Amino acid sequence: MFLVAIAAAALLVVGSGVARSEDQCVTCHRLLGDDPSRLFARDIHAAAGVSCAGCHGGDPTAEDPEAAMSPSAGFVGVPTGDSTTAMCAACHSSPARMKEFGTALPTDQQEQLSASVHGSPSLSGGRQILQCTSCHQAHGIVSVREPSSPVHPLRVVQTCTRCHADASYMRNYNPSLPVDQLSKYRTSVHGVRNAGGDSRTAQCASCHGGHEIRRANDVNSSVYPSNLPATCASCHSDATLMAAYGLPTDQLELFTQSVHGVALLEKGDLGAPACNDCHGNHGAAPPGVESVSHVCGTCHALNAELFAESPHKTAFDALGLPECETCHGNHDIIVATDALLGNDAEAVCSQCHDATSNPRGYAVAGTMRRLVDTLARAEEDARLLVEDAEQKGMEITEAKFTLRDARQARLEGRTMVHSFNEEKFKEVISKGLVASASAATEATEAIDEYHFRRFGLGVSTLIISSLALALFLTLRRIEKKPRPPRAPIPTHQQQGEEQ
Amino acid sequence: MKKLGQKIFGWIDERVHMDDLLEFMGKKYVPINSHSIWYYFGGVSLFLFLIQVITGIMLLLYYKGSEELAYESIQFIMSKVEFGWLVRSIHSWAANLFVLAAMIHMFSVYFTKSYRKPREITWLTGMLMFFLALAFGFSGYLLPWNELSFFATKVGTDIVGVLPLVGKPMLEFLRSGEDVTGATLSRFFGFHVAVFPGIFTVLLGIHLLLVQRQGMSEPLGHEGAAHDEEKRMPFFPNFILRDLLLWLLILNLIALLAVFFPWELGQKADLFAAAPAGIKPEWYFLFMFQTLKYLPAQILFVDGELVGILFFGLAGLLWTLVPFWDRKSSRGERNHLVNYLGLGAVLYIILLTILGWLA
Numbered sequence: 001m002f003l004v005a006i007a008a009a010a011l012l013v014v015g016s017g018v019a020r021s022e023d024q025c026v027t028c029h030r031l032l033g034d035d036p037s038r039l040f041a042r043d044i045h046a047a048a049g050v051s052c053a054g055c056h057g058g059d060p061t062a063e064d065p066e067a068a069m070s071p072s073a074g075f076v077g078v079p080t081g082d083s084t085t086a087m088c089a090a091c092h093s094s095p096a097r098m099k100e101f102g103t104a105l106p107t108d109q110q111e112q113l114s115a116s117v118h119g120s121p122s123l124s125g126g127r128q129i130l131q132c133t134s135c136h137q138a139h140g141i142v143s144v145r146e147p148s149s150p151v152h153p154l155r156v157v158q159t160c161t162r163c164h165a166d167a168s169y170m171r172n173y174n175p176s177l178p179v180d181q182l183s184k185y186r187t188s189v190h191g192v193r194n195a196g197g198d199s200r201t202a203q204c205a206s207c208h209g210g211h212e213i214r215r216a217n218d219v220n221s222s223v224y225p226s227n228l229p230a231t232c233a234s235c236h237s238d239a240t241l242m243a244a245y246g247l248p249t250d251q252l253e254l255f256t257q258s259v260h261g262v263a264l265l266e267k268g269d270l271g272a273p274a275c276n277d278c279h280g281n282h283g284a285a286p287p288g289v290e291s292v293s294h295v296c297g298t299c300h301a302l303n304a305e306l307f308a309e310s311p312h313k314t315a316f317d318a319l320g321l322p323e324c325e326t327c328h329g330n331h332d333i334i335v336a337t338d339a340l341l342g343n344d345a346e347a348v349c350s351q352c353h354d355a356t357s358n359p360r361g362y363a364v365a366g367t368m369r370r371l372v373d374t375l376a377r378a379e380e381d382a383r384l385l386v387e388d389a390e391q392k393g394m395e396i397t398e399a400k401f402t403l404r405d406a407r408q409a410r411l412e413g414r415t416m417v418h419s420f421n422e423e424k425f426k427e428v429i430s431k432g433l434v435a436s437a438s439a440a441t442e443a444t445e446a447i448d449e450y451h452f453r454r455f456g457l458g459v460s461t462l463i464i465s466s467l468a469l470a471l472f473l474t475l476r477r478i479e480k481k482p483r484p485p486r487a488p489i490p491t492h493q494q495q496g497e498e499q
Numbered sequence: 500m501k502k503l504g505q506k507i508f509g510w511i512d513e514r515v516h517m518d519d520l521l522e523f524m525g526k527k528y529v530p531i532n533s534h535s536i537w538y539y540f541g542g543v544s545l546f547l548f549l550i551q552v553i554t555g556i557m558l559l560l561y562y563k564g565s566e567e568l569a570y571e572s573i574q575f576i577m578s579k580v581e582f583g584w585l586v587r588s589i590h591s592w593a594a595n596l597f598v599l600a601a602m603i604h605m606f607s608v609y610f611t612k613s614y615r616k617p618r619e620i621t622w623l624t625g626m627l628m629f630f631l632a633l634a635f636g637f638s639g640y641l642l643p644w645n646e647l648s649f650f651a652t653k654v655g656t657d658i659v660g661v662l663p664l665v666g667k668p669m670l671e672f673l674r675s676g677e678d679v680t681g682a683t684l685s686r687f688f689g690f691h692v693a694v695f696p697g698i699f700t701v702l703l704g705i706h707l708l709l710v711q712r713q714g715m716s717e718p719l720g721h722e723g724a725a726h727d728e729e730k731r732m733p734f735f736p737n738f739i740l741r742d743l744l745l746w747l748l749i750l751n752l753i754a755l756l757a758v759f760f761p762w763e764l765g766q767k768a769d770l771f772a773a774a775p776a777g778i779k780p781e782w783y784f785l786f787m788f789q790t791l792k793y794l795p796a797q798i799l800f801v802d803g804e805l806v807g808i809l810f811f812g813l814a815g816l817l818w819t820l821v822p823f824w825d826r827k828s829s830r831g832e833r834n835h836l837v838n839y840l841g842l843g844a845v846l847y848i849i850l851l852t853i854l855g856w857l858a
Contacts, residue, residue: 393761395578453585457758461751468747475740479732 023060024068025052039140048101055079055087081127085110088132112211117218123172135159151210153199157182157191160204184283191282200241202284207231223281226264228274229255251275254332273299292330293323300324306418326351338376341417342369364422371429372413378436379406385443392450399442405435527714527734532721537607541710542742543749544604547597548703550753551635554590555692562642564688566681569644570767577764588757594636596753598783601632609821609841612828613716619822621713624706626819631699636781638691644684649768650778652687653679658791661804680770719831779855786848787811789855818844 029037029052040046045054053060058075062068069075079087089110091097098107109132113119118130135151142149150159161182163169170179181204185191193201207223214221222231233252235241242249255261255275263272278287278295287295297304307313307323316323327340327348340348342365343355349365352358386403389396409432416428511517529538561580563572576583605625608614614622641652656679660670675682732738780788790811794803817824827834 393763395574395584395764397574398578453758457754460754464747464751464754468744468751471740471744471747475737475744478736478740 023051023053024063025056025058025060028065028068036139039137043139043141044143045141048103050091082131084131084133084138085113085128092132109211112209116209116211116213117215118213120173129173151205153201153203153205154194154197156205157185157194157203181282184280188280188282188284189286190284200244202235206235207281223276225270225272225274226268228276229261229265232275251331258329258331258333259335260333292325296324302415303418306415310418310420312420336414338369338372338414341372342366344369364420367422368417368425371426372410375406375410375413375429375432375436378433378440379403379410382406382436382440382443385440385447389443389446389450392447394446394450396443396446399439399446402435402439402442406432406439408432409435524735525733527711528731529715529734529738530717530721531730531732532718534607534611534718534721537604537611538715538738539742539745540600540604540607543745544597544600545703545707546742546746546749547593547600548699550593551590551597552696554586554593555696557586558590559692564642564685566644566684569642569684570764573643573764584761585757588760588762589753591762592753592756592760594639595782596749598632598636598781601629602783605629606841606845608716609818610838611716611718612825612834612837613718614822615716615825615829616822618709618713618716621706621709622822623819624702624709628699628702628706630815631695631702633783635691635695635699636783638687638695640781641679641684641687642691643764644768645765646768646772646775647765647778649679649770650774651780652683653774654778654788655780655784656683658804658808661802661808663805678770719828719833779858782852782856785855786851789851789858792858814844 026037026040036052040052051060052058053074056076056078057073058069059067059073062073067073069077091101092105093107093110095107098105113130113132114128119128121127122129137150144151146152147154149155164177165179165182167179170177185203186195190202194203209222216223218224219226221227229252236247237249237252239249256265260273263269264274276284277298279285293304293307304324313323316326328336339346343350343353343362347365347369349361353361353365355362382399382403386396386399389399409428413425413428413432416425419425508517529535558576561572561576561583563569573587576587578584580586608622608625637652637655641648656670656673659673660666662669671677673683673686674680675686779785787807791804791807794807796803798806821837822829825834825837828837
């Protein structure tokens, strides 16, 4: 590869100095009428003074084809495999060469391509999957800004899908990768506008990158879940760009503060939704009033199911209100607290229900809030008692488990709210109240036991100490008595001698 | 009441001739000297061992020695069994105090040279019981099957595996396999409640028999109890009553510790979890553990840990055999080397234990 690059550089030094009028390669190949000579005439490299010999080598001044295409003259023929990319990189990876041609193109394309998923070895293993020419073509290369370029925003989709829509080809590399991206893309807002000739809308390279494309599950990929919001925001937070479409540009800011954004971006929870989980990716479209609950319901299935069976479903449909979004918002969804429920000013229920125009709903909302507050207080009281007992060193594992049941009931209650059915809600909250009461009772018993232990210790210490005192007094009495004179005690040795 | 007592005594005496025993006990004296305080630690160790036996049997009624049930059964003992918390806490506290008392007893015997002829066998049985006490502690530590005990056992048994040739078979024997698993728990349980108590009881019987037969040793330079009435006290009732008084005070201390500092159970062992930070063995193994941590990986082309283990093994063996190489003391001469070695060992153990505790 290195030798090919040196040879290519040497060829370019020779090749680029040849005036087009003297280029015998073009003269002959035009006479032959082949595609390379025809296409090269409009190639951006030809315009920059790079001749055929710049890539293929040989002597472009020699009129004799054999002399012109002699290996001794440096002719390399048609480059194959990775030598193709190396040939391009000889100039495109050299800041000095690119400066000579007066272009500001970046010079890290080859490096990026090699590190990308397309730089992985192909099936044969002898070369990387894609070469420069796979997307840019070999002859007739034009600026990416030219609509005829295969990598122009309006044409790049077709270029990518030459491989990515080919199921039999893609099966060789990634059988699990879908091949319907193009058809989905064409249904999306981006795809529709792109097909209509709007080159500013997102296409493949806008999200996946050009040379640096990585697998979606690669943490460095621009479409990796935690990188995706920033990728989308590269356009959607661009006020100038979005002004043309009349779209707001605060989505990323709102999402970052939302419960989903915090989970994904701060806590690194990849299960939390990124932009594409609600809007789709290749088929990106804003969910409509009717579909928003289905989008949220893919994760919040039970809530969506309860809501669909609730009286609110009919009312929301009649009023044309989006189901989940009306109460929870969209990009700025915050953690749902009990404050959302009820009939005070903070509660979302009060946006529609008031004591005069909708007294029944108003009353139910109030009752539900009171119930959930009662459970929260009961759970908190029980938790404090359990903590107190635990701090006192009591074995309270069972009460802690019971307390979990109370918490679980409170969470179930938050789900059951979506049924907007007072009886069902009461049933769930009652379970929590029973669990809280049970945990509180267990904790209270443990605290009583703690005090009993101390009392027991006091009693036992008193008894043992009294016994010790009695023993001490007995001992003193015994030791005060004069001992009767006794014979000397035989030592062990003496005992042995006696025996 | 007094008459009834005499009647019962007479009934027994008629059959087993208690008067012989009473005569023997009446003759038995305990020397009084400036080291007399150390005589009590043997009795204290015995008392604590008896507490261990009683509370251990009580725990055995509810404890289940299997991977699935060990932790839960201790939880049950502590929360559901009447006074189970007290029995378990007493067992754990008394275990530690037992090792401490045995350690003090062993060092006091060493420094007063009471191991010298004719008490070599008493010393040997005492040392074996001391090692068994450590083995009781090591095996008992795993039985609650909690996170700390699991990893401490893993680290502890790993150390054995370092030994050349015998290391791996020993490790597999201890663990009942290559890793610490439920099989290790069952094995440790068996050792803790059957094998060790059996051996310990035999050794204790020999030890007590020898103490009764040979009497208390008098430290060098403090002899004379046999001839001087002022330098001795009757074993019965004076010494026995003093012993009882101390035992009562210790019982009070254990009750206080059990109530104010109940032994924690911690989290259940998870075989697949990463070891928590700061895993340490019980305090009586800490000085050896800390030493092994300080040793470099290689000492003269030999594994540093292996050098440490061999050093402690050799030191333990020399210590056990002290009556046989300290001939001076047996002849009644002062042996300063023994004193300096003992003092060095005590200071080393205290210093390394503190360092290990603070680490």
